[in-house]
Amino acid sequence: MIENTVPMEKPKVVEPTLFELSSPGRSGVTFPQPDVPVASLPKSLLRKELPLPELAEVDVIRHYMHLSKFNYSVDGGFYPLGSCTMKYNPKINEDIARLPGFAFTHPLQPIESVQGNMALLYTMQEWLKEISGFKAVTLQPSAGAQGELTGVLIMRAYHQSRGDTKRIKMLIPDSAHGTNPASSGMIGLQIVQIPSDKHGNVDLAALKAECDDTVVGLMLTNPNTLGLFDEHLEEVVKTIHACGGLVYGDGANLNALLGVLRPGDAGIDLMHFNLHKTFSTPHGGGGPGSGPVGVTASLADFLPAPIVDIVDEGDDDIPPLYGFINPPKTIGRVKSFHGHFGVILRAFTYIAMHGPEGLRQISEYAVLNANYLLARLRSTYNVPYDRICMHEFVAEGMVEGSDVRALDIAKRLMDYDFHPPTNYFPMIVHEALMIEPTETENKDTLDAFAEALIKIAAEAKTNPELLHEAPHKTPFGRMDEVKAARELVLCCWLPEDYASS
Amino acid sequence: MNIPANLKYSKTDEWFDPTTGAMGLTDYAQEQLSDIVFVEILLSVGETVKDGQPAASVESVKAAAETYTAVSGKVSEINEALADSPEILNSDPFGAGWMVKIEGGDASGLMDADKYEKYCAERSH
Numbered sequence: 001m002i003e004n005t006v007p008m009e010k011p012k013v014v015e016p017t018l019f020e021l022s023s024p025g026r027s028g029v030t031f032p033q034p035d036v037p038v039a040s041l042p043k044s045l046l047r048k049e050l051p052l053p054e055l056a057e058v059d060v061i062r063h064y065m066h067l068s069k070f071n072y073s074v075d076g077g078f079y080p081l082g083s084c085t086m087k088y089n090p091k092i093n094e095d096i097a098r099l100p101g102f103a104f105t106h107p108l109q110p111i112e113s114v115q116g117n118m119a120l121l122y123t124m125q126e127w128l129k130e131i132s133g134f135k136a137v138t139l140q141p142s143a144g145a146q147g148e149l150t151g152v153l154i155m156r157a158y159h160q161s162r163g164d165t166k167r168i169k170m171l172i173p174d175s176a177h178g179t180n181p182a183s184s185g186m187i188g189l190q191i192v193q194i195p196s197d198k199h200g201n202v203d204l205a206a207l208k209a210e211c212d213d214t215v216v217g218l219m220l221t222n223p224n225t226l227g228l229f230d231e232h233l234e235e236v237v238k239t240i241h242a243c244g245g246l247v248y249g250d251g252a253n254l255n256a257l258l259g260v261l262r263p264g265d266a267g268i269d270l271m272h273f274n275l276h277k278t279f280s281t282p283h284g285g286g287g288p289g290s291g292p293v294g295v296t297a298s299l300a301d302f303l304p305a306p307i308v309d310i311v312d313e314g315d316d317d318i319p320p321l322y323g324f325i326n327p328p329k330t331i332g333r334v335k336s337f338h339g340h341f342g343v344i345l346r347a348f349t350y351i352a353m354h355g356p357e358g359l360r361q362i363s364e365y366a367v368l369n370a371n372y373l374l375a376r377l378r379s380t381y382n383v384p385y386d387r388i389c390m391h392e393f394v395a396e397g398m399v400e401g402s403d404v405r406a407l408d409i410a411k412r413l414m415d416y417d418f419h420p421p422t423n424y425f426p427m428i429v430h431e432a433l434m435i436e437p438t439e440t441e442n443k444d445t446l447d448a449f450a451e452a453l454i455k456i457a458a459e460a461k462t463n464p465e466l467l468h469e470a471p472h473k474t475p476f477g478r479m480d481e482v483k484a485a486r487e488l489v490l491c492c493w494l495p496e497d498y499a500s501s
Numbered sequence: 502m503n504i505p506a507n508l509k510y511s512k513t514d515e516w517f518d519p520t521t522g523a524m525g526l527t528d529y530a531q532e533q534l535s536d537i538v539f540v541e542i543l544l545s546v547g548e549t550v551k552d553g554q555p556a557a558s559v560e561s562v563k564a565a566a567e568t569y570t571a572v573s574g575k576v577s578e579i580n581e582a583l584a585d586s587p588e589i590l591n592s593d594p595f596g597a598g599w600m601v602k603i604e605g606g607d608a609s610g611l612m613d614a615d616k617y618e619k620y621c622a623e624r625s626h
Binding site (some may be wrong): 487 | 536586588
């Protein structure tokens with residue numbers, strides 16, 4: 001059993017900036033004497049002064065080491081950030097990504113010299129097709145939101161290629177990811193919000209009322225941001241198809257469905273994957289994402305160019321030759337080079353390591369863990385759409401008889417050494433706390449987290465100030481988020497202030 | 502929660518003053534949003550507007566939301582002070598926090614204070 005204790009005194013930790021640590025004459029490198037003739041830069045290009053900090057290597061390392069200790073990471077503790085799928089990232093992913101054969105290749109190398117990378121990209125496309133039930137995949141998009149943008153561009157190109165040009169409306173449920181309206185808005189589509197019914201499903205009557213021949217499609221997050229599987233998925237899909245629209249699946253919550261349901265089989269026309277969520281690559285400040293898009297056969301011609309394919313089958317003696325092909329009606333390139341290869345490589349490792357049964361087990365454990373936490377917490381915190389959840393659930397961060405809010409509860413959790421859940425999203429739940437434990441957490445951790453939240457609910461009644469002023473145990477206390485948002489000043493001193501001091 | 506009796510109210514939580522033509526966010530709405538940190542009025546003076554079209558985008562520490570025109574008509578004035586001091590929307594939503602004035606607006610489709618109070622009560626539990 002993990003015992004959480006909260007000391008009364010806040011540790012005083014302040015790390016000076018590199019400018020403050022600087023001392024003239026210190027340096028981290030010494031250049032050798034030049035062995036070529038010295039040439040000087042034109043005078044017009046020379047600066048009069050360059051106030052950069054001067055430090056030795058060890059000073060810089062210690063500075064960043066100190067800063068890193070202020071950080072909270074999934075390697076350091078439980079990180080139940082709803083919708084973000086902050087699962088543990090297995091370190092074998094990193095070992096594979098550092099293999100010289102991968103790490104030292106360059107995207108401009110001749111294709112014949114990087115056939116291993118090409119084979120890997122091709123295999124990844126095939127695996128994602130098999131996992132999702134789609135017929136073609138692009139690995140280009142750099143993260144989920146760019147995958148969405150790629151998806152809506154494909155949807156529009158599909159309609160326009162059929163001469164169907166009056167489609168301007170994108171339907172988006174109020175339980176969708178916030179990036180969905182942004183992606184559609186970015187290409188000038190009109191966004192129509194569809195409400196949820198009281199069970200947290202898409203309101204079918206409201207959906208049908210909007211379905212006409214101006215609908216581009218529906219952007220469906222399923223499971224949705226309430227962590228609920230839409231109980232009328234088939235009918236939702238049928239309704240959209242009946243008016244000539246396409247169904248876009250937001251794959252950010254695919255972690256709940258691996259090996260259980262293939263979106264392509266359920267009638268979804270296209271979907272992005274978040275490799276950095278579902279397939280365990282570092283993200284959220286720890287690294288870039290990757291947002292491949294899968295499509296049905298009728299949309300395959302519109303995928304971004306190029307995609308990897310076998311260009312020469314080879315024979316018994318000669319292995320197949322991989323190359324790039326351009327889909328005939330492509331929307332064009334959406335990313336330079338070939339997507340985030342290093343992320344794709346890590347996700348590939350994760351899929352290879354788990355295999356089909358392992359992937360299914362991931363989703364089963366993710367759903368089991370979320371339901372376990374839901375069962376432990378529902379008598380303490382109100383859960384407005386309370387039914388069996390998928391990989392996450394949303395509770396109200398309020399306690400009867402107390403004025404504490406979701407933000408106070410989230411901040412107080414930091415005193416118990418947990419990363420707070422996502423708060424104030426989705427917006428259809430008052431004071432939302434969106435909790436996603438992921439499959440990599442054991443029962444002891446889940447119990448400790450549940451007990452912390454139950455303890456906090458008791459504190460909210462007996463000592464609400466403790467919550468209003470939380471966190472107490474972190475290097476810095478409650479930040480003034482309002483001031484930070486209203487006064488957009490990032491730095492207290494400008495470099496010229498240092499130069500003159 | 503404050504709901505002045507002389508004003509009319511929309512389902513999307515805007516108030517409208519039939520005497521002055523001013524409209525803004527209700528006390529209920531500002532409380533739901535919590536601390537407002539950014540306001541951008543999306544209309545310009547002289548523009549003809551239809552009720553229910555986006556009038557302003559409002560951001561708080563919790564959420565981003567749109568405010569819609571409560572009535573149809575012609576925009577006669579815009580509250581320029583809000584851009585620099587969005588916190589007025591929290592401190593004085595029915596007074597200094599007015600957003601735009603709309604001329605010729607018909608308030609008959611809006612709720613009166615009693616109805617709006619019930620409407621707010623239904624939504625909080």
